[in-house]
Amino acid sequence: MKTPVPDYLDEVLDSLRNDTSGANADYIPELAEADPERFGMALTTTLGRTYAAGDADTEFSIQSISKPFAYAAAIIDRGLDHVLELVGVEPSGEAFNELSLEGDTHRPKNPMINAGAITTHSLLVGAEASQGDRVDRALTFFSRLAGRDLRVDERVCASELGSAHRNLAIAYMLRTYGIIDGDVPSVVEGYTRQCSILVSVRDLSVMAATLATGGIQPVTGERLMDPGVARHVMAVMAAAGMYDAAGDWLTRVGIPAKSGVAGGIVGVLPDRAGVGTFSPRLDSHGNSRRGRLVFERLSRDMGLHLFASD
Ligand code: GLN
Numbered sequence: 001m002k003t004p005v006p007d008y009l010d011e012v013l014d015s016l017r018n019d020t021s022g023a024n025a026d027y028i029p030e031l032a033e034a035d036p037e038r039f040g041m042a043l044t045t046t047l048g049r050t051y052a053a054g055d056a057d058t059e060f061s062i063q064s065i066s067k068p069f070a071y072a073a074a075i076i077d078r079g080l081d082h083v084l085e086l087v088g089v090e091p092s093g094e095a096f097n098e099l100s101l102e103g104d105t106h107r108p109k110n111p112m113i114n115a116g117a118i119t120t121h122s123l124l125v126g127a128e129a130s131q132g133d134r135v136d137r138a139l140t141f142f143s144r145l146a147g148r149d150l151r152v153d154e155r156v157c158a159s160e161l162g163s164a165h166r167n168l169a170i171a172y173m174l175r176t177y178g179i180i181d182g183d184v185p186s187v188v189e190g191y192t193r194q195c196s197i198l199v200s201v202r203d204l205s206v207m208a209a210t211l212a213t214g215g216i217q218p219v220t221g222e223r224l225m226d227p228g229v230a231r232h233v234m235a236v237m238a239a240a241g242m243y244d245a246a247g248d249w250l251t252r253v254g255i256p257a258k259s260g261v262a263g264g265i266v267g268v269l270p271d272r273a274g275v276g277t278f279s280p281r282l283d284s285h286g287n288s289r290r291g292r293l294v295f296e297r298l299s300r301d302m303g304l305h306l307f308a309s310d
Pocket residue numbers: 062063064065096097114160167192195259260261262286
């Protein structure tokens with residue numbers, strides 16, 4: 001008899017619990033304080049059924065996992081052509097917070113690294129939008145994707161803003177080249193608020209399942225984006241979601257994914273499911289160590305690699 005899904009998920013977590021390598025992110029003081037033993041995962045099918053294991057309802061800040069979803073919102077709000085003029089879609093092969101732009105256009109290389117994500121955030125709603133409008137847009141859109149009202153963790157946000165020198169440097173560089181406009185500290189504050197939205201792995205799996213269906217939230221049935229937007233976002237996740245480990249991840253795991261420094265990872269299995277994992281210790285690329293191992297196991301055990309032909 002086949003193992004029921006919940007037992008299988010419990011077994012996956014148990015088999016990886018002993019791996020304590022890596023370390024919490026420490027450049028955001030509040031994240032350094034998080035309990036490193038937390039470990040949870042959830043999988044939501046495109047029919048809207050969620051299976052969860054471990055710390056499935058523990059909330060943590062979404063951080064960079066906000067990037068693909070804010071990117072989708074910016075495309076909806078401003079059109080793909082406009083967004084592409086300002087943010088590229090090439091893998092950067094660099095760390096998430098690298099101070100670098102494309103040589104000729106001065107665009108950030110993609111929306112998954114901070115330079116691209118700060119630009120994407122600045123595009124939300126419209127040219128005249130305030131910081132409050134943009135944060136509201138992210139919060140409302142993410143809440144509809146998750147199917148419940150999400151909120152910003154003000155402590156995490158304040159903690160990151162206290163040492164946001166690098167993101168400020170990136171944003172001033174973008175402002176110098178006319179990629180973003182307006183008040184730079186306010187754009188960085190809005191982006192940091194977006195990163196401080198609290199989610200659980202359950203939320204992440206439903207959000208990802210909405211990409212997997214091509215834009216229909218599988219629990220509420222609401223269409224939140226066109227299939228073309230979902231396809232574009234998943235493709236950029238596959239190319240650049242895991243930063244300088246993107247090629248290694250795509251070959252080994254083969255699931256479009258995005259990680260965040262709080263320890264979350266979201267993965268999308270097109271037409272099948274969304275997956276969320278949470279474990280705060282990160283590897284040298286800033287990706288959750290045990291989260292990565294979970295995805296490797298799912299890919300192997302369930303034949304989920306995008307390019308698997310067997
Ligand atoms: N808010 C974080 C930052 O901008 C997000 C980075 C991440 O999750 N990789 O540095």
